[in-house]
Amino acid sequence: MSRLLPILTERLELRALRLEDAAPLFHHVYGDPEVMRWVAGGTLPDVAASEAAVQRFMAHQRAHGYSWWAVLERATGELVGDAGLYSYEDRGPLVELGYTFARRAWGKGYATEAATATLDAAFGPLGLDRVTAVVRPENGASQRVLENAGMERDGRTTYFGAEHLRFVATRATWRRRP
Numbered sequence: 001m002s003r004l005l006p007i008l009t010e011r012l013e014l015r016a017l018r019l020e021d022a023a024p025l026f027h028h029v030y031g032d033p034e035v036m037r038w039v040a041g042g043t044l045p046d047v048a049a050s051e052a053a054v055q056r057f058m059a060h061q062r063a064h065g066y067s068w069w070a071v072l073e074r075a076t077g078e079l080v081g082d083a084g085l086y087s088y089e090d091r092g093p094l095v096e097l098g099y100t101f102a103r104r105a106w107g108k109g110y111a112t113e114a115a116t117a118t119l120d121a122a123f124g125p126l127g128l129d130r131v132t133a134v135v136r137p138e139n140g141a142s143q144r145v146l147e148n149a150g151m152e153r154d155g156r157t158t159y160f161g162a163e164h165l166r167f168v169a170t171r172a173t174w175r176r177r178p
Helices: 019-030 047-064 110-123 140-148
Strands: 012-015 068-073 079-087 095-101 130-135 152-159 162-170
Touching (some): 019 047, 019 095, 047 068, 047 079, 068 095, 095 110, 110 130, 130 140, 140 162
Antiparallel strands (some): 152 162
């Protein structure tokens, strides 16, 4: 698909989404209200909605060279979520970093690992100058992920109608944290 993908980290593989990913993503991620409580738009209603979302993400990948990507555990090959880059608020021109993981993948450091790998790709092969991320003020875990991935707080913003904290990383200032 792309010379960029797959992206391999110590424990994860980030690869382009495929239509066959829609059902497992729905059952473990997009259809789980606990997982989706922080995601704009919330829980998807059924597998068909998950398929439509995956098709949008695949089209975004073709158009821009990046999108939300499937995240698999390398040890098991299991699909555990998505992570990557997308047009901010579905329209750009800003590029946002995001991730969503199945509950069984929580607490393992996967979000930080995927976010850091995504920033490596953004400022490396993709040649982006700036990446933004947004998180609800109540979502402390995601704030820690972004800070641990090397993003800096940059005030507040309204994102899809709700207040969010904004985080930013730039090619000039971002340094991968140990």
